[in-house]
Amino acid sequence: MEYFLQQLINGVTLGSIYGLIAIGYTMVYGIIGMINFAHGDIFMIGSFIALILVVALGITAATPVLMLVLALGLVLVLAMALTAVWGWSVERIAYRPLRGSFRLAPLITAIGASITLQNFVQLSQGARNKPLQPLISGDFQLTDGGADGSAFIVNLSYVQILIVLTTVTLMAGFTYLINKTSLGRSQRACEQDRKMAALLGVNVDRTISLTFVMGAMLAAVAGVMFLLYYGVIDFYIGFLAGVKAFTAAVLGGIGSLPGAMLGGLLIGLIETFWSGYFSVEYKDVAAFSILAIVLIFMPEGLLGKPEVEKV
């Protein structure tokens, strides 16, 4: 029971990170109907920017608590802003010129962009993994070790609380943005019918750009959280995280924002329980298999709407 509870906590934390990345996939898919293959690498870039800023600002675990909170907030905001520029540039250079081109073209450039970003980071930052000393330590012990101290102790660390809280806050803000603001309105309009939206005076190119910017910002938050949670990053983390987040988006129903979050949570939980109870080696296989199974048997996902192919 204690072990189960611990896995549940870990799974929810991991799921939050996946969910944040999955939103980027689902939004872009909703609006231009393509898989932004480079999104996982945008997440990786966000993580790297955060790491560099943390080292540049000299933040360590020894920093006083108030300073630490302020500095981490600064890192988060800067990482979001700079990663947004990356997301915007990828869209501007690799995807926008291809609108209306044949259907494989944007997918191929997306793969090209992904390879480019990965290798750029590998060359500019080095191929070795970068371990960061934990910045936030400490945890709550939810259970004691039993009378003789031998039972499993369930830990809920401060980082995990931070991750889940940040995710929930961002999700709430984001839902508000999509449902209530004019930006969200034009975004939903483009999603339904791009041509009609353009005729009605929605600046489609700008809306699409902003979609990429928002996706990149959320990916950057996920990147910062990943850095704080695992403490080790390298240039390759975007690949696996990207595929898993994409799986989450598909599982939840691609194009659906609550679906992406739900899918993220499910993938996080499945992965954690799989490695907790079955085998760690095959945890990636579990995620990949879910992707294949969902796409084959239930392509509209849990909360998505079925897709009708039109001429």
Added chain:
Amino acid sequence: MEQSQTSFNWETLLKDAALAALIAALLAGVMLGLRVDVASGRGAELYLEYRWPLFGAAVVAVFVGRLLMGVYYALRESGQFEARKKNKSERQNVEGYLKPLFLLLAFALPFVLLATLGARGSRQYIDLATLVLTYVMLGWGLNIVVGLAGLLDLGYVAFYAVGAYSYALLAQYFGFSFWICLPLAGILAAFWGIILGFPVLRLRGDYLAIVTLAFGEIIRVVLLNWYEFTGGPDGISRIPRPSFFGLEFKRGEGGFADFFGLDYSSVHRILFLYFLILILALITNFVTMRLRRLPIGRAWEALREDEIACRSLGINTTNTKLTAFALGAMFGGFAGSFFATRQGFISPESFTFMESAVILAIVVLGGLGSQIGVVIAAVVMIGGFELFREFEEYRMLVFGLLMVVIMVWKPRGLISTRAPSVALSKNAKGISADLVEEGHG
């Protein structure tokens, strides 16, 4: 040159360039100007390195590049490049000469190398040519799937792995020889292609891409973790070398050199491997070109252009896709077992996603569906980078950038003119990219 006719709007051009430079500064500021790495000798401590000259160079390069691009576009708008458009039919002729020339070159190359550099000096170049040909064959195999049928397969390397492991395991457990294993490996890979393809090929293009990617990774992870059977990360070593119709390349009695009364030389095997892959690749090409004329091949190309139209015309799209997928997989399997016998050692390391990406890049750069384009792309990209070893680390970066640039600039690849597979009139010259209405499937 009548420069006076074109007037540049310098203000806009400079503004554009400055904006691009600003964005470049934002992009490069942290990721290029600063570098975090692990300090060696000081434990796992991270240290920061400032590289402002590099950062400055990048920003200036973007500024100048954007300015030149603006000037180029302005010139093109005003029609300065009209006269320089090439005559299409002339280019068609050049391509006609190119094919026999390449073939002749491919057959003569090892002998020319042997004659000029000697057995010892030419060895590495023949090895390199063998490697390039392996990629040509893989490119041609993938071209059936991506270029002809228009299915984006991101897990092609899985079939390459199936071929390689089939041979290595069959040889290890049953002692089968290369010549028995080669067709078996192809059949097994095709079989895997069908198994994987059957449920997956109903999916839309981009879903298909990501599922094939997932399958590629699953196969790699299984190979990596099934230690008892595949040797896990240690791989399989001492894979038997191929023999020339039963004659082994060994010193002394009963060997290849002995049988033909030649002096033993290690170069014989290298030459043999070179011609083996050359013939395998040519078979791939031959089969592809033949199939393109058959109804199935035409169905592939029709499928690539417009899937819905195909379905309306009564083509069974699932079966058509499946044949392309299985055939592509089969050639991947052949190439895989060749790879295993050439290396003598295989491990999951050789079958990562990056390998799939390299093969895909070759197909894309060469022009989707163009056979000669694949050859040129493989020679330039694989051969070129192997010759200039100091740029090796930039290879994947260049590959990625080129994939983006080619798609944006010439979506049908560098060789965008293709001879039609079937034409009613003998005068049909070629389908140039600008004549093809892009389909949306």
